[in-house]
Amino acid sequence: MPRVIDRLHSEHRNLERLVRLLDRQPSLLVSIDAPNIGLLVDTLYYLTRFPDVTHHPLEDRIVERLRDRNALPAGLAEEIEAQHVTLARQGLALLRDLEGALRQETMSPELVEVNIRLYSERLRHNMAVEELALFPAAVRQLDDEDWRAIEHSTPPREPDPLFETLAETRFAELRQAIALEAVAATPEWSQGTGEEAGS
Ligand SMILES: [Fe+2]
Numbered sequence: 001m002p003r004v005i006d007r008l009h010s011e012h013r014n015l016e017r018l019v020r021l022l023d024r025q026p027s028l029l030v031s032i033d034a035p036n037i038g039l040l041v042d043t044l045y046y047l048t049r050f051p052d053v054t055h056h057p058l059e060d061r062i063v064e065r066l067r068d069r070n071a072l073p074a075g076l077a078e079e080i081e082a083q084h085v086t087l088a089r090q091g092l093a094l095l096r097d098l099e100g101a102l103r104q105e106t107m108s109p110e111l112v113e114v115n116i117r118l119y120s121e122r123l124r125h126n127m128a129v130e131e132l133a134l135f136p137a138a139v140r141q142l143d144d145e146d147w148r149a150i151e152h153s154t155p156p157r158e159p160d161p162l163f164e165t166l167a168e169t170r171f172a173e174l175r176q177a178i179a180l181e182a183v184a185a186t187p188e189w190s191q192g193t194g195e196e197a198g199s
Contacts, residue, residue: 002147004058005135011055012127014163018043021181022120037101040116042174044095046162047123052091054157056084059130061150062138071141076133083126090119 022043025036063080066072097112142150161168162175 002139002142004062004147004150005139008055008059008130008135011051011160012131014160015047015051015055015123015127017178017181018047019120019124020185021177022116024181024184025116037098039174039177041095041098041102042171044091044098046171046174048088048091048095050160050162052084052088054154056087058150058154059134060084061153062134062142065146065150066134066137066141069141072134072137076129080126080129080134083122083129087119087122087126090115090122094119 022040025040060081063072063077067074067077094112094115097115101109101112159165162171166175
């Protein structure tokens with residue numbers, strides 16, 4: 001398995017943890033309290049500053065390479081690139097809405113709530129399309145030279161500020177929520193045995 005695909009798969013596992021966390025947040029309509037919004041803000045802050053600037057551009061390079069080889073249907077290539085553009089745009093808009101809510105500015109909880117659900121579904125769908133169609137096509141069609149070109153065409157990768165380094169202290173609360181979510185998602189029989197759900 002090419003190193004780039006391994007990395008993208010493992011980043012998807014981390015993104016799935018965040019999608020589950022978004023799905024399980026109490027409804028903003030019932031609990032529009034600051035801790036809940038703070039966690040959502042940190043999640044969107046991370047998603048717009050790491051996956052949107054490293055993970056998705058790397059996948060876009062793979063799409064371009066496959067398109068150059070006529071090894072990916074044009075409709076699918078456009079679909080994946082459009083999904084990345086929409087996720088980045090909607091993530092930034094949601095972040096603005098949530099930060100406005102933290103400052104007690106006027107907002108529509110109903111609209112933010114719906115947009116969070118849509119965002120989370122879009123991200124889940126985007127990962128499914130990539131794992132079902134993009135990654136298998138890339139593994140089949142691209143050779144070592146392609147993978148070298150793809151790696152060299154993207155900037156050197158910084159460590160993931162949420163999952164790979166503890167230096168970013170603003171994510172302390174989010175890391176704790178992810179850890180608690182993993183415990184909640186683990187069947188009781190396997191808790192305390194070192195097995196972790198979703199890993
Ligand atoms: Fe992806």
